[in-house]
Amino acid sequence: MGRIKTMLIKRTTEELMEKYGDEFTTTFDDNKRILGTKAQISSKKMRNIIAGYATRLKKTGR
Numbered sequence: 001m002g003r004i005k006t007m008l009i010k011r012t013t014e015e016l017m018e019k020y021g022d023e024f025t026t027t028f029d030d031n032k033r034i035l036g037t038k039a040q041i042s043s044k045k046m047r048n049i050i051a052g053y054a055t056r057l058k059k060t061g062r
Contacts, residue, residue, distance in 0.1 A: 013053045028055045
């Protein structure tokens with residue numbers, strides 16, 4: 001079993017993917033850097049979770 005993402009994480013990631021979807025990659029570090037410049041995220045932990053979820057979505061082809 002994996003960890004479940006909250007609706008806040010999913011909603012935020014989906015909104016960012018709609019705006020900047022073509023800029024995200026399948027690399028976690030690149031996505032983390034992109035989020036640092038494109039989004040105003042309050043904590044480092046939240047940024048990392050969103051970057052990881054965006055990476056997963058990109059790898060599955062969304």
